[in-house]
Amino acid sequence: MPIQIIRNDITKLNCDAIVNAANSSLLGGGGVDGAIHRAAGPELLEACRKLGGCPTGEARITKGYRLPGKYVIHTVGPVWQGGGRGERELLVSCYRESLRLALEYQCETVAFPLISSGVYGYPKDQALKVAVDTIGEFLLEHELFVYLVIFDRASYTIGEKLFADIRSYIDDRYVELHGDTGRSRSPWEETSSLPPLSSAPFLEEPVVPGEFEEASFDRREPLPAACPAKSSPDAAGKERTAFGKSGLDDALAQIDESFSQMLLRKIDEKGMTDAQCYKRANMDRKLFSKIRGNVWYKPKKQTAVAFAITLELSLEETKELLMKAGFALSHSSKFDIIIEYFIENGNYNVFEINEALFAFDQSLLGA
Numbered sequence: 001m002p003i004q005i006i007r008n009d010i011t012k013l014n015c016d017a018i019v020n021a022a023n024s025s026l027l028g029g030g031g032v033d034g035a036i037h038r039a040a041g042p043e044l045l046e047a048c049r050k051l052g053g054c055p056t057g058e059a060r061i062t063k064g065y066r067l068p069g070k071y072v073i074h075t076v077g078p079v080w081q082g083g084g085r086g087e088r089e090l091l092v093s094c095y096r097e098s099l100r101l102a103l104e105y106q107c108e109t110v111a112f113p114l115i116s117s118g119v120y121g122y123p124k125d126q127a128l129k130v131a132v133d134t135i136g137e138f139l140l141e142h143e144l145f146v147y148l149v150i151f152d153r154a155s156y157t158i159g160e161k162l163f164a165d166i167r168s169y170i171d172d173r174y175v176e177l178h179g180d181t182g183r184s185r186s187p188w189e190e191t192s193s194l195p196p197l198s199s200a201p202f203l204e205e206p207v208v209p210g211e212f213e214e215a216s217f218d219r220r221e222p223l224p225a226a227c228p229a230k231s232s233p234d235a236a237g238k239e240r241t242a243f244g245k246s247g248l249d250d251a252l253a254q255i256d257e258s259f260s261q262m263l264l265r266k267i268d269e270k271g272m273t274d275a276q277c278y279k280r281a282n283m284d285r286k287l288f289s290k291i292r293g294n295v296w297y298k299p300k301k302q303t304a305v306a307f308a309i310t311l312e313l314s315l316e317e318t319k320e321l322l323m324k325a326g327f328a329l330s331h332s333s334k335f336d337i338i339i340e341y342f343i344e345n346g347n348y349n350v351f352e353i354n355e356a357l358f359a360f361d362q363s364l365l366g367a
């Protein structure tokens with residue numbers, strides 16, 4: 001999953017580079033700037049002195065010194081002045097310039113705070129949208145893993161209207177399912193605490209070990225013939241089969257298109273390349289090649305849903321694709337209801353959906 005929104009203290013993250021929301025002097029300050037300098041030690045300030053400052057919208061790089069990561073990328077966000085002074089363009093530039101430096105220094109993982117959303121007063125939901133959109137756009141063209149680090153819950157708002165819309169959408173469906181318990185329980189009573197803060201490395205999508213041979217297949221070839229089922233002769237010595245008259249062989253011979261085959265067929269139908277598909281699905285290339293190389297591949301539910309969203313499948317097609325991976329969309333799951341909300345509203349933006357899932361304490365789309 002090339003971009004993850006996590007809640008953590010950026011100074012604790014063991015990434016190749018962490019980004020500092022600095023001021024133009026680069027000589028330290030409060031907020032995340034102060035935290036990074038405290039954690040990195042005095043050598044960081046010495047190194048910054050030599051840089052001679054940094055204009056708003058640009059970025060500079062130093063070593064990380066006592067921080068877990070190799071580098072600190074210092075960027076200077078715009079001070080919010082109402083939105084009419086080019087603040088958005090400057091903020092976009094902060095993310096782009098920092099990402100450019102990260103690539104230049106061969107970083108594979110980078111962590112960003114929500115630049116300008118603290119002391120500099122940039123409205124948090126707009127700051128989040130700029131961050132997610134700019135990073136997401138960059139990742140369509142480049143291989144990098146990015147953490148967007150939300151330090152405190154207050155920094156994380158997805159916009160009141162969207163939040164209220166989703167909340168009532170969930171309430172309508174969730175209660176209907178749970179109404180028959182004699183007490184219409186809102187899902188909010190059960191809200192568990194936020195998912196554990198994770199700075200864990202990106203999880204590989206587990207291929208079911210040993211269960212299927214690594215099958216390479218051409219998506220236009222019919223499924224490999226199922227292995228002939230063993231049947232045992234009954235007392236009269238006749239072949240007795242497990243599946244009534246037609247037998248297991250016939251049943252298996254009618255096996256449906258697999259998840260992988262339907263996915264690859266849909267990519268073709270949409271005229272997309274594999275790379276366009278997995279990047280928009282917030283997936284990495286390694287995972288996709290596993291899916292492509294194994295006709296029996298079993299994805300996680302979030303992965304299957306991410307592909308359905310990327311391919312902009314209708315609700316029915318989404319349910320069909322999920323069913324091929326052994327899943328269903330259920331009204332007893334807030335995650336599923338939120339996915340249904342976005343599909344019903346024709347919004348297939350993976351990053352916006354992840355913002356909403358995060359705001360409702362649900363796991364995110366992707367690997």
Ligand code: APR
Pocket residue numbers: 008009010011021022023028029030031032033034035077113114115116117118119120121122149150151152155
């Ligand atoms: N880890 C991750 N994020 C953090 C941390 C931390 N340890 N500490 C603060 N943040 C978050 C804040 O919650 C906010 O969402 O970083 C975001 C940016 O807030 P600021 O640090 O205030 O940065 P900014 O709004 O860009 O203002 C920059 O503040 O600290 C001074 O020297 C800095 O003058 C500069 C100005």
